Amino acid sequence: MIRNILIGVLAAGVIGTGVWGYNEHQEKEALVIQGENTYQRAFHDLTYRVDLINDELGSTLAMNSKERLSPSLSEVWKITSEAQNDIGQFPLVLSSFSKTEEFLYKLGEFSYRHAVRDFDEEPLTEDEYENLQTLYSQSEEIQTEMRNVQSKVLKDDVRWMDINDQLQAQDEPLDNSIIDGFHIIDEKVGAFSEVDFGAGDSHLSSNAKEIAENLSGEEINEEEARDKAAKFLDSGNKGNIDIEMAGEGLEYEAYTVTVPDEKHDTTTTMDITKKGGHAVWMLNEREVEEQKISLSEASEKAKAFLERNEYDSMQLVDSKQYDNIGVFEFVVLKDDVRIYSDAIVLEVALDQGDVIGFEAFPYLANHKKDRDLEVSLTQEEAEENLNPHLDVKEHHLGVIENQLEEEVLCHEFYGVIDKDTFRIFINAKSGREEVVQKMQNPERIFKG
Amino acid sequence: MKWYKGKTIQQLLFYITFVCLFTMALPVDTDAFSDQVVQKGATGEDVVELQARLQYNGYYEGDIDGVFGWGTYWSVRNFQEKFELEVDGLVGQKMKGMLEKATEFDKEFVHRMLREGREFTYYGGVDKNIQKGPKGGKDKEDPKPKKDTQETKQPAKEKAPDQAAPEPPAEAETPEEGTPKRYPGEDIPDETPAPEEAVPQEDDGVSIQKAVNVPEGYSDNDINIMAQAVHGEARGEPHVGKVAVAAVILNRVQSPTFPNTVTDVIFEPRAFTAVADGQIWLTPNEDAKKAVLDAINGQDPTGNALYYFNPDTATSAWIWGRPQIKQIGKHVFCE
Numbered sequence: 001m002i003r004n005i006l007i008g009v010l011a012a013g014v015i016g017t018g019v020w021g022y023n024e025h026q027e028k029e030a031l032v033i034q035g036e037n038t039y040q041r042a043f044h045d046l047t048y049r050v051d052l053i054n055d056e057l058g059s060t061l062a063m064n065s066k067e068r069l070s071p072s073l074s075e076v077w078k079i080t081s082e083a084q085n086d087i088g089q090f091p092l093v094l095s096s097f098s099k100t101e102e103f104l105y106k107l108g109e110f111s112y113r114h115a116v117r118d119f120d121e122e123p124l125t126e127d128e129y130e131n132l133q134t135l136y137s138q139s140e141e142i143q144t145e146m147r148n149v150q151s152k153v154l155k156d157d158v159r160w161m162d163i164n165d166q167l168q169a170q171d172e173p174l175d176n177s178i179i180d181g182f183h184i185i186d187e188k189v190g191a192f193s194e195v196d197f198g199a200g201d202s203h204l205s206s207n208a209k210e211i212a213e214n215l216s217g218e219e220i221n222e223e224e225a226r227d228k229a230a231k232f233l234d235s236g237n238k239g240n241i242d243i244e245m246a247g248e249g250l251e252y253e254a255y256t257v258t259v260p261d262e263k264h265d266t267t268t269t270m271d272i273t274k275k276g277g278h279a280v281w282m283l284n285e286r287e288v289e290e291q292k293i294s295l296s297e298a299s300e301k302a303k304a305f306l307e308r309n310e311y312d313s314m315q316l317v318d319s320k321q322y323d324n325i326g327v328f329e330f331v332v333l334k335d336d337v338r339i340y341s342d343a344i345v346l347e348v349a350l351d352q353g354d355v356i357g358f359e360a361f362p363y364l365a366n367h368k369k370d371r372d373l374e375v376s377l378t379q380e381e382a383e384e385n386l387n388p389h390l391d392v393k394e395h396h397l398g399v400i401e402n403q404l405e406e407e408v409l410c411h412e413f414y415g416v417i418d419k420d421t422f423r424i425f426i427n428a429k430s431g432r433e434e435v436v437q438k439m440q441n442p443e444r445i446f447k448g
Numbered sequence: 449m450k451w452y453k454g455k456t457i458q459q460l461l462f463y464i465t466f467v468c469l470f471t472m473a474l475p476v477d478t479d480a481f482s483d484q485v486v487q488k489g490a491t492g493e494d495v496v497e498l499q500a501r502l503q504y505n506g507y508y509e510g511d512i513d514g515v516f517g518w519g520t521y522w523s524v525r526n527f528q529e530k531f532e533l534e535v536d537g538l539v540g541q542k543m544k545g546m547l548e549k550a551t552e553f554d555k556e557f558v559h560r561m562l563r564e565g566r567e568f569t570y571y572g573g574v575d576k577n578i579q580k581g582p583k584g585g586k587d588k589e590d591p592k593p594k595k596d597t598q599e600t601k602q603p604a605k606e607k608a609p610d611q612a613a614p615e616p617p618a619e620a621e622t623p624e625e626g627t628p629k630r631y632p633g634e635d636i637p638d639e640t641p642a643p644e645e646a647v648p649q650e651d652d653g654v655s656i657q658k659a660v661n662v663p664e665g666y667s668d669n670d671i672n673i674m675a676q677a678v679h680g681e682a683r684g685e686p687h688v689g690k691v692a693v694a695a696v697i698l699n700r701v702q703s704p705t706f707p708n709t710v711t712d713v714i715f716e717p718r719a720f721t722a723v724a725d726g727q728i729w730l731t732p733n734e735d736a737k738k739a740v741l742d743a744i745n746g747q748d749p750t751g752n753a754l755y756y757f758n759p760d761t762a763t764s765a766w767i768w769g770r771p772q773i774k775q776i777g778k779h780v781f782c783e
Contacts, residue, residue: 085712090717101704102705247772248771249781250783269688283688287735291492294490296486296490297485322741326489327745347742359747421521440665441519
C-alpha cells in the first residue's frame with residue numbers, strides 16, 4: 001500500500017519536474033530567439049546602410065547643382081550615424097570592428113562639414129572632389145565584403161548567439177568564416193590610405209593629446225613633484241606623500257601623487273605633469289557634511305585657491321550648487337575677453353569651505369600666451385545678426401572653440417525668449433553665428 | 449553728569465534692543481534671510497524666500513522652486529536696475545533689506561506648499577487660498593506616470609522641466625513685466641480651501657526644494673543611470689576609482705568608436721559586466737552619484753582612458769595588450 005503511494009508521489013514528482021523543466025526550456029528558447037533577432041536585425045540593417053552610403057556617395061559625385069549636394073551629404077551623415085548605432089548593437093568583441101566604426105565616424109564628420117557649408121561661396125575644390133571619389137570607392141569595398149559575409153550568414157544559417165559564445169569562451173583559433181570576414185573588412189578599412197578629411201580631423205585628437213603638445217616648462221623630478229603637491233594643497237606634512245609615475249598609456253608624462261589629508265583623516269589624489277609641473281586634476285576623498293557656508297562664500301574660497309596657486313586673472317563664469325557641494329567654472333580673462341577654452345573647474349565643500357576638486361584639462365590643452373583678440377565687428381554690428389525675438393540682457397567678448405574645434409573670438413550675448421535663456425556666440429570677425437545654446441533650467445524633482 | 453550720560457546710553461540701548469526684539473518677534477510669519485550673499489546657482493531656503501519675495505511684488509513669474517536659475521537671475525537684475533543698485537545678479541544685504549521692507553514672506557505657507565508639492569504662486573495682495581494648486585501638484589497626478597522612465601532612454605539633451613508637466617500650471621495671470629504692481633484677486637478658483645490643519649508639520653530640515661541643478665546637457669535621470677552603472681562596477685572602490693569609471697563612460701561617449709549617448713554606452717552589449725550580470729540595478733549610494741557629477745564636471749583621473757579591467761580576474765589577452773595608464777584601486781585603466 002505504502003509502496004504504491006510512494007510510487008504515485010514519485011511519479012507525480014517526476015512528471016511535475018518534467019513539465020517545469022520543459023517550460024523553463026521553452027522560456028529560455030524564447031529569450032535566446034529574441035536576443036538572436038536583435039543581433040540579426042542589427043547586422044542586416046548595417047549591410048543595408050552600407051549599401052545606402054555607397055549609393056548616396058555615388059550620386060554626389062555626379063551632382064553638379066549645389067542645391068542637391070548639401071541634402072545628399074547630410075543624408076550620408078545621417079546614415080553613417082545610424083550605421084554606427086547598428087555596430088553598437090553587435091555581439092562581437094569591441095576590438096574586432098573598431099576601424100570600420102572609426103571610418104564611419106570620419107565619413108560622417110566629413111559629410112557633415114561639407115553639408116553645412118555654403119557651396120555658393122566656397123565650391124568644392126578639385127582635391128575635395130577627389131576625396132569624395134576615394135571615399136566612394138572605399139565604401140564600395142566595404143559594401144562588397146559586407147555582402148559577402150551576409151550571404152554566408154544566410155546560407156549557413158549562422159546564429160550570432162553561437163559566435164558570441166565562441167568569442168566569449170576565447171577558444172583556440174576560431175575557424176569561423178564569418179568572424180574572419182569581419183576581420184578582413186576591418187583590416188581593409190585600416191589599410192585605406194588616409195583620406196584628407198579636411199581641416200584637421202581634430203575631433204579625434206583628445207584633450208590629452210592637446211595637453212601633451214601644449215605643455216611648457218622644465219621637467220621636474222619626484223622630489224619637486226612632492227613639493228609642488230604640498231604647496232598646491234597647502235599641506236605642511238611632506239613625509240607621507242606617495243608618488244607614482246603614470247603608465248605609458250597616458251599621452252603626457254605625469255606623476256600621480258597621493259597626499260594625506262590629516263585634518264579630515266583621508267587622502268587627496270592629484271596628477272602633476274612631469275613637464276612644467278602643472279596640476280592636472282585633484283580630488284579629495286572625504287565625505288561632505290551638511291551645508292554651512294553659502295555658495296557665494298565658497299566662490300570666494302575657490303578664487304582665493306586659484307590666486308594662491310598663481311592662476312592669475314581668472315573670472316568666475318558659472319556656479320552651481322549640488323546639495324552640499326559648490327561647482328565653479330573659472331576662465332582666463334584677458335583684456336576683458338573671456339577665454340572660455342582656458343577653463344578650470346573647482347569644487348568646494350559647503351560644510352567647511354575647502355577645495356575638494358580641481359580640474360584643468362581644457363586650461364592645459366589650450367592655454368596660450370598670445371591670442372588674437374582684435375575684433376572687427378562692434379557689439380552693435382554683431383547684434384544685428386541676432387534673432388529679432390531675442391531680448392538681449394548681457395554682453396561679453398569671449399574666445400570659444402566652435403563646432404569645427406577652431407578657436408574663434410566672439411561676441412557673447414545672453415538673451416531671453418519667453419521663459420528660456422539663450423547664449424549666442426557671434427563671430428567677432430565674420431559675424432557668423434557660431435554657437436547657439438539654450439541654457440538649462442533647474443530640473444523639477446520627480447517623485448517616483 | 450558722566451554717570452548720567454552713561455545711564456542714558458544704557459537705557460537707550462535697552463530700548464533699542466527691546467524695540468528690535470519686539471519688531472522682529474511681532475510678525476510671526478515673516479522670516480528674514482540668512483546673512484549670506486545669494487548668487488546664481490545656489491539652492492535652498494534663502495532662494496525660496498528670494499523667489500517668493502520677488503514674486504510678491506511682481507518681479508518673478510517662474511516657479512518658486514528653491515533653485516537660483518536663469519529666470520531668477522534676470523529677475524534679480526531687473527530689480528537691481530529698477531532700484532539703482534549695482535546690477536551684478538548678487539543678492540547682498542542691501543537688496544535683501546529692500547525686499548524685506550517692501551514685501552511679506554509667509555514662510556509657513558510657502559514651505560507647506562512646497563512640502564505638499566503643490567503648484568502655487570505668491571503674488572502680493574492676492575488671497576493665498578486662490579493661488580495654490582491642487583494638493584500633490586503635477587508630479588503625482590501625472591497622467592503618464594511612465595514618462596520619466598521613458599525619458600531615461602533618450603539621449604542626454606536639455607529638456608525643459610515644463611516638458612514633463614503636461615497640465616498647464618494653475619497659476620495666477622502674470623502681471624506686466626517689471627512693474628511692481630499689486631494684483632487683484634480674480635482668477636482661477638481652486639477647489640474649496642482644504643482644511644489647513646490636516647497636514648502634519650514636518651521638520652523644516654528636510655529639503656523643501658522642488659527642483660535641482662543639473663549639469664548642462666544632462667538630466668537628473670541620466671545622472672542616476674550613470675550612478676547605477678558606477679555603483680555596480682566600482683562598489684567598494686575609493687572615490688577616485690568611481691570617478692574614473694564614470695569618466696571612462698563619458699570618454700566612450702566622446703570617442704568615435706563607441707556609441708554616442710550615455711545610455712547606449714552603458715547598455716552596449718558586452719561592455720560592462722555590471723550590466724551583463726544585473727548589478728546595475730542595485731540602488732546607488734551618494735558617493736556614486738557624486739562621482740558621476742565630478743566626472744560630468746570634467747574630472748578625469750584616468751587621463752582619457754577608454755577601457756579598464758580588474759587584473760585579478762581579466763583573462764582576455766587583448767585587454768592586457770592595451771597601453772596602460774594607471775591603476776586606481778582594483779582597476780587598471782588603459783587607452
